Amino acid sequence: MANMNVEMGDLRALVAVAELGSFSAAAKELHLSQPALSRRISKLEANLGVRLLERTTRRVELTATGREFSRKARLVVHTFEESMLGISEGSGRMRGEVTIACVPTALNHCLLGTLKAFQQLYPRILVRVLDDGASDVLSTVVRNEADFGVNYIGAQEANLQFTPIFKERFVMICRRDHPLATRASVTWADLNRHDYIAVTKASGNRLLLDLALAGVPELPEPLCEARHVRTVVDMVAAGLGVAAVPQLAIPAHLAHTELCTVALTRPVVNRTIGLIRRRDRILSPAAERAYQMIAAAALAQ
Numbered sequence: 048m049a050n051m052n053v054e055m056g057d058l059r060a061l062v063a064v065a066e067l068g069s070f071s072a073a074a075k076e077l078h079l080s081q082p083a084l085s086r087r088i089s090k091l092e093a094n095l096g097v098r099l100l101e102r103t104t105r106r107v108e109l110t111a112t113g114r115e116f117s118r119k120a121r122l123v124v125h126t127f128e129e130s131m132l133g134i135s136e137g138s139g140r141m142r143g144e145v146t147i148a149c150v151p152t153a154l155n156h157c158l159l160g161t162l163k164a165f166q167q168l169y170p171r172i173l174v175r176v177l178d179d180g181a182s183d184v185l186s187t188v189v190r191n192e193a194d195f196g197v198n199y200i201g202a203q204e205a206n207l208q209f210t211p212i213f214k215e216r217f218v219m220i221c222r223r224d225h226p227l228a229t230r231a232s233v234t235w236a237d238l239n240r241h242d243y244i245a246v247t248k249a250s251g252n253r254l255l256l257d258l259a260l261a262g263v264p265e266l267p268e269p270l271c272e273a274r275h276v277r278t279v280v281d282m283v284a285a286g287l288g289v290a291a292v293p294q295l296a297i298p299a300h301l302a303h304t305e306l307c308t309v310a311l312t313r314p315v316v317n318r319t320i321g322l323i324r325r326r327d328r329i330l331s332p333a334a335e336r337a338y339q340m341i342a343a344a345a346l347a348q
Contacts, residue, residue: 064088125329150320157212174337220307222284238267280298
C-alpha cells in the first residue's frame with residue numbers, strides 16, 4: 048500500500064506545473080530550483096504510487112491520473128490558502144505574492160487606491176505591478192506570467208475572461224493657448240487642419256482608433272508619432288501639436304495647468320477597460336482577493 052504522507056508543498060508543486068505547463072515556470076512561481084521542484088513531484092508520485100506527469104525534453108504533460116488528481120489537489124491547496132487568508136485577516140501574517148499586469152493609463156483609476164487598501168490588510172503579501180502596453184499586458188496574462196491584468200483588449204480572446212469595469216472616451220488634448228482650446232467640441236476632421244500627434248501603429252490604442260474610424264473621411268495625418276500615450280501627452284504639453292488620447296491618460300497636474308481637453312465627435316470613440324484572467328487558471332486566494340477588490344472599487348466609482 049502506498050505511503051500517503053502527502054505534504055501541502057508537494058501538492059502546490061503539482062498544481063503549479065499543471066497550471067503553467069512547465070517545470071521552469073513552476074519553479075520560478077514557487078521560488079524553488081528546478082531540481083527541488085522535480086524532487087517534490089517525484090516524492091508525490093512515490094507516495095501515491097502512480098505516475099502523474101510525462102516528461103520530455105520539450106514539454107510536460109499530465110497523465111490521465113495526473114489530470115484528475117491535479118484538479119482535486121488544486122481545490123485542496125486553494126481551500127487551505129483561503130482558510131489561512133481568513134485566519135490572517137487583519138493580523139498581517141499571510142505571506143505570498145500577487146502579480147498584476149496593467150496598462151499605465153489605468154493605474155491611477157483602477158489600481159493605486161485599491162492596492163493601498165490591500166496592503167493595509169495584507170502587509171506581508173508582495174504585489175508586483177507589470178505596467179506595460181496593451182499587447183504586452185495581454186501576452187503576460189496569456190503566458191501565466193501575471194495572475195490577472197487590467198487592459199482594454201482581450202475581450203475577443205477565447206481563453207481569457209474579460210470583465211468590464213469602466214468605459215472612457217477619447218478626447219482631444221491641446222495646450223491652453225492653442226486655437227482649439229476654447230471649443231466645446233471638435234470633430235476628427237477638425238484635427239486635420241492642425242499639427243497632429245499620434246501613437247504608433249504598434250500601440251493598442253492606435254489599433255482601436257483605426258478600427259473605430261475606418262471609413263471616416265478627412266482623418267488627420269500625424270506629424271509626430273510616439274510609442275506610448277504618456278509620451279504623446281508630453282509632446283502636446285511641449286507645444287508640438289494636438290492629439291486624441293483616452294481621457295484618463297492625462298496626468299492631473301497637466302490637466303489643471305498646461306493642457307485642456309475638448310470633446311471629440313463624429314464619431315465619439317470609447318474604450319472599455321476590463322480585468323482579464325485566464326479561464327483555466329484558478330487564482331490563489333490572495334490574487335483572487337486583490338482581483339475582487341479592484342473590480343468592486345472600480346465599479347463603485
